[in-house]
Amino acid sequence: MGIHPTAIIDPKAEISSDAEIGPYCIIGSGVNIGARTRLIAHVYLEGKLTIGEENIFYPYCSCGVTPQDKKYKGEASETRIGNGNSIREFVTINRGTQGGGMLTSIGDRNLLMAYVHVAHDVTIHNHTILANGVTFAGHVVVEDYANIGGLSAIHQFCRIGRHSMIGSYSVIKQNVLPYSITASNHQVEVYGANRIGLERSGYSSDAIEALQTAFRILTRAGLNTTQALTRIEEEVPQTSEVRDLLEFIRASERGFLK
Numbered sequence: 001m002g003i004h005p006t007a008i009i010d011p012k013a014e015i016s017s018d019a020e021i022g023p024y025c026i027i028g029s030g031v032n033i034g035a036r037t038r039l040i041a042h043v044y045l046e047g048k049l050t051i052g053e054e055n056i057f058y059p060y061c062s063c064g065v066t067p068q069d070k071k072y073k074g075e076a077s078e079t080r081i082g083n084g085n086s087i088r089e090f091v092t093i094n095r096g097t098q099g100g101g102m103l104t105s106i107g108d109r110n111l112l113m114a115y116v117h118v119a120h121d122v123t124i125h126n127h128t129i130l131a132n133g134v135t136f137a138g139h140v141v142v143e144d145y146a147n148i149g150g151l152s153a154i155h156q157f158c159r160i161g162r163h164s165m166i167g168s169y170s171v172i173k174q175n176v177l178p179y180s181i182t183a184s185n186h187q188v189e190v191y192g193a194n195r196i197g198l199e200r201s202g203y204s205s206d207a208i209e210a211l212q213t214a215f216r217i218l219t220r221a222g223l224n225t226t227q228a229l230t231r232i233e234e235e236v237p238q239t240s241e242v243r244d245l246l247e248f249i250r251a252s253e254r255g256f257l258k
Helices: 195-200 205-220 225-235 240-250
Strands: 031-033 048-051 062-065 078-081 092-094 103-106 180-185 187-193
Touching (some): 078 092, 187 195, 205 240
Parallel strands (some): 048 078
16 A cells, blocks of 8 residues: 555645555646545546545546547536546546536446546446447436446437446447437447346336336337327336336437437
């Protein structure tokens, strides 16, 4: 434990005495690192960046850096990272901008695999899995327990619903429904409820079957969205998950994938 002598740390950085800073790390002014967070080696941190407890940062990742947005003019935006996250090799996380609330935020217990890019003003909630090479444009929201397959690209301002799973190599241009399995290979298709993921998270068979029925009506019944929503409300048990799905659809200003 402690700080390796080859690390370069700005005097204004705040580092918990229980944190571990490995060889050749660079930590700038305005960085705050919580207890038992570990930087293995060659990690670059800058900007107004707050990191919680028990995170682990692998070599060659960079966090809190200037956003890749031409509208950014040096405003004092920030990045916040919660507790228990695993940030793998070559991950890049950009701080926020004036046009997006000034904040890029990552919650708790997320796994960001190698080469994930988190652009400015992205909000990632908790317990997500982002596979190798996932790329977010700005202003994306990723809800709890979402699982995004490798090399997928997410368009700016999209919302990824909770407990959804996105297949590898997908190009996502609209919101992704909560609890769904969605994949894109030039043509996007929703395959139904994310049954296995929901079972692993403790959802009941009745809750999953209600979602599966709702997805069948939404994607296979040949109805427009308004007709499908009406039929779901009339024919499907109104579990909290189904209500969540309907609320998500009604709030989707960009439309959604079905």
